[in-house]
Structure formats: C-alpha cells, structure tokens
Amino acid sequence: MNKGRMTFRFDEHGRESNSSQGPVNQDRYITDEASLEAFNVDNEDLWNNSYRVVEQNQDWGDPFTDYTETGGTMVPAYSVTSPRTSWWKVAGSITGAIVTGALFGFVVLSLFNQEVTFPVPGIGTSKQSAEGGAADIPVIGQISEETALLPAEEIVTKVEVRLPVQTYHFLQYGVFSTAEGVELAQKELQDSGIAAARDTVDTKRVYAGVSTDREQAKLLSSQLKSAGVHLILHEISLPASANVEYDGDKSHLERYLTQSAELVKQLSASSASRLVESEPKMLSSDETKTLGESHQQWTESAAAVRGHLSSALETNANEMEKAINSAVEAMGEYNKKGAKTLLWEVQNEIMRYIMAQQSMLQ
Structure with missing residues (x-):
C-alpha cells in the first residue's frame, strides 16, 4: 500500500497558492458586517462583483472543493436590477380610466335629461312648515312654480x-x-x-x-x-x-x-x-x-x-x-x-x- 502524502498550501482566504500562475486581479470579499457598511456603492467598484463568504458545516468539507474554490459558497452580496414595465398594469389603468369616464358621462347626461331623481346639493335647501310638516326637497324633474306660471299661449288645449x-x-x-x-x-x-x-x-x-x-x-x-x-x-x-x-x-x-x-x-x-x-x-x-x-x-x-x-x-x-x-x-x-x-x-x-x-x- 502506498502511504504517500499530499501537501497543500493555502493563502489567507483558504485558497491554495500556485506559484506557477501569474498575478491576477483580486476580487474583493466582504467577510463581516463592518466591511459591508464601509463599502461605498457610489464609486466605480459598483460594477465589480463583490462576494461574501457563507460558511458551511464542517462536515460538508471536501478537499477537492476546497481546492477549486474557497471552502464556502460564493454568492453576490447585492445586485442591481432595472425595473420592468408590466403591460397588464398599463392595460388595467387604461380600462379603468375608460370605465370611469363612461360612468361620469352617464351621470352628467342623466342630470341634463332629468332622469336622476335624487337631491342635488346646492340647488336648494329643504323647507319645513311651522306645523312640523315634511320637508320639501328639491328634485330634478320636479314641476316648479315657474312651470305652473307659463303663458297661456304655451299651454296646449286640444278640441x-x-x-x-x-x-x-x-x-x-x-x-x-x-x-x-x-x-x-x-x-x-x-x-x-x-x-x-x-x-x-x-x-x-x-x-x-x-x-x-x-x-x-x-x-x-x-x-x-x-x-x-x-x-x-x-x-x-x-x-x-x-x-x-x-x-x-x-x-x-x-x-x-x-x-x-x-x-x-x-x-x-x-x-x-x-x-x-x-x-x-x-x-x-x-x-x-x-x-x-x-x-x-x-x-x-x-x-x-x-x-x-x-x-x-x-x-x-x-x-x-x-x-x-x-x-x-x-x-x-x-x-x-x-x-x-x-x-x-x-x-x-x-x-x-x-x-x-x-x-x-x-
């Protein structure tokens, strides 16, 4: 049985150092909350990927995974997503505006055609007799005193x-x-x-x-x-x-x-x-x-x-x-x-x- 051993050398982030590779750009890692708060999102580093280490259970360790990665799962600390317009919301807004306009127009036409018989505020106030009689509420379409006093030539009499x-x-x-x-x-x-x-x-x-x-x-x-x-x-x-x-x-x-x-x-x-x-x-x-x-x-x-x-x-x-x-x-x-x-x-x-x-x- 071959009892040879393999020796691995790791850097400060837990990655194996390879002397044969040239210098590479080092990604920034955020390992604690203080470092995350100190990070300025307004500078040009906003467009670089930032990662934070999510520690895994020690029982899940794998030398080959540790060799290729860092011993933990790398996930983005944050991401910038542009908002998308929902066509359903646009269609719903247009439909609602059309329905509201149609209802408003119907009410206005009904008022002009004297088809609505509820009291309209501002037309007049209710009057009650001294004996406590019922109040007279002005109603659209109701015969007024002016109508009763029309000139005689406008009153049609058929014989x-x-x-x-x-x-x-x-x-x-x-x-x-x-x-x-x-x-x-x-x-x-x-x-x-x-x-x-x-x-x-x-x-x-x-x-x-x-x-x-x-x-x-x-x-x-x-x-x-x-x-x-x-x-x-x-x-x-x-x-x-x-x-x-x-x-x-x-x-x-x-x-x-x-x-x-x-x-x-x-x-x-x-x-x-x-x-x-x-x-x-x-x-x-x-x-x-x-x-x-x-x-x-x-x-x-x-x-x-x-x-x-x-x-x-x-x-x-x-x-x-x-x-x-x-x-x-x-x-x-x-x-x-x-x-x-x-x-x-x-x-x-x-x-x-x-x-x-x-x-x-x-």
Whole structure:
C-alpha cells in the first residue's frame, strides 16, 4: 500500500497558492458586517462583483472543493436590477380610466335629461312648515312654480272638431326620390304655364291641378296630355273629424273650416271647368256675387279663429288665409282680363291651401 502524502498550501482566504500562475486581479470579499457598511456603492467598484463568504458545516468539507474554490459558497452580496414595465398594469389603468369616464358621462347626461331623481346639493335647501310638516326637497324633474306660471299661449288645449266631407282629385305630375327632382318638376310645369304644387305631407309628389269633381279632373288631365304633359289622378280625402290645438269657441272653428271647404269647391270648379274650354268664358254675375259673399263670410270666420290656435297651427292658418285671398284675387283679375294663366294661378293657390289644411289636421 502506498502511504504517500499530499501537501497543500493555502493563502489567507483558504485558497491554495500556485506559484506557477501569474498575478491576477483580486476580487474583493466582504467577510463581516463592518466591511459591508464601509463599502461605498457610489464609486466605480459598483460594477465589480463583490462576494461574501457563507460558511458551511464542517462536515460538508471536501478537499477537492476546497481546492477549486474557497471552502464556502460564493454568492453576490447585492445586485442591481432595472425595473420592468408590466403591460397588464398599463392595460388595467387604461380600462379603468375608460370605465370611469363612461360612468361620469352617464351621470352628467342623466342630470341634463332629468332622469336622476335624487337631491342635488346646492340647488336648494329643504323647507319645513311651522306645523312640523315634511320637508320639501328639491328634485330634478320636479314641476316648479315657474312651470305652473307659463303663458297661456304655451299651454296646449286640444278640441275635437267635425269636418265637412272633403275629397280632392289632384293631377299628379310624378313621384320623385330626391328634392332636386321635385324642384326640377315644379320648374318644368311653371315654364309650361301650368300650376305646380308640392305635397307637404308626401313631399315626393308634385301636382299640376286639382278639382273636387273627378270627371272634371279627368277632362283637364286629358287636355294636358294632348299638350305633352302626362298626368295621373291622385285622390286625397281629409278626415271627418280631427283634434286641433285650439282654445277658443269650437263652433267658430267648425264654421271656419266648413266655409273654407265650400269656398275651395267654388274656386276649383270655376277654374278647372274653364281650363278645359278652348275659349273660356267670364264668370256670370251670379257666380261673381256668390263668390264675393262666400269670401266675405269666410273672412269674418277667419278673424274669429285667429289668435286661438297654437303657434304651430297658427302658421298653417296664415298660409291658408293667404292662399284663399290670392285665389279670389286671381279669379277677379281673370274676370277682367280673361287670361288663362290667371286660372292656373287660381289652381296653384287652391292646391297651396289644401296642403296647408292637410298639415294642420293630420
């Protein structure tokens, strides 16, 4: 058995010294707390590795481990780690901001739309009666004293009125899909010296004439067709009754609408019947007298109704009154001059009246 021995020489740190190796850079070791506190992290040594010896149990000693290392496990005393941005945190922050903004916007819109009914601080203070009654808390959407004291014209009162039977046969020039097409059709009729009216309810339709008599309307349509203007009949019937925003005497309104229908019938029949004639005649003295009396009665009824309709319907009534007066004036001028263009003007004003009345009664 070979009983030779191996001799090992160690330096002050417990490492074997090797004379064959050249000088090497010595790492710094921190062996106690005092040395660690004395170490200045602000100098350039921050970028060198520093180690501290963690002593192990003596039973774990190994000559070969001791030979290659220092007899202990070397671990860094500290390390510098740059912070990393978490994309989950960024996404969460953005989502939270969006949700918060949406909720805030909903609350603001609810306040403006008077959908929130809780008391809002600063609007007013609660008032309690001397008898110890319940306090009045101001609530959004609650009817205030100012609302109760609105002007009378802003308070809508609807009355049901009976209407005379009214059926009108319009000479329809066409149905157009755009407003430009409607305007072009009206211009074509006017350039031909024919009446042109646009339906105020179904705004795609354009009319060239009207009559309360269907056969008379057919005759007029045939005459225009021979002149190159193709028309079809379109019938409009007004209701037998309607709810109207009106605060006056209901009988005055019913009389006004009845006299209006009668006057429109006279004007449309007188003008349409003469338009189909090659040489139209003037109105007879009886026709002129009847038309004058009807217009006078209608004027008085219109004055009795004026000012009692709502602001929206008052606009329609003014349009109707202007149309009737213009039609009567044009018929009077025709009776003096005999120009056929004046009969088309009567037709145009009558259609204007019917459209305004239809808008008022719908």
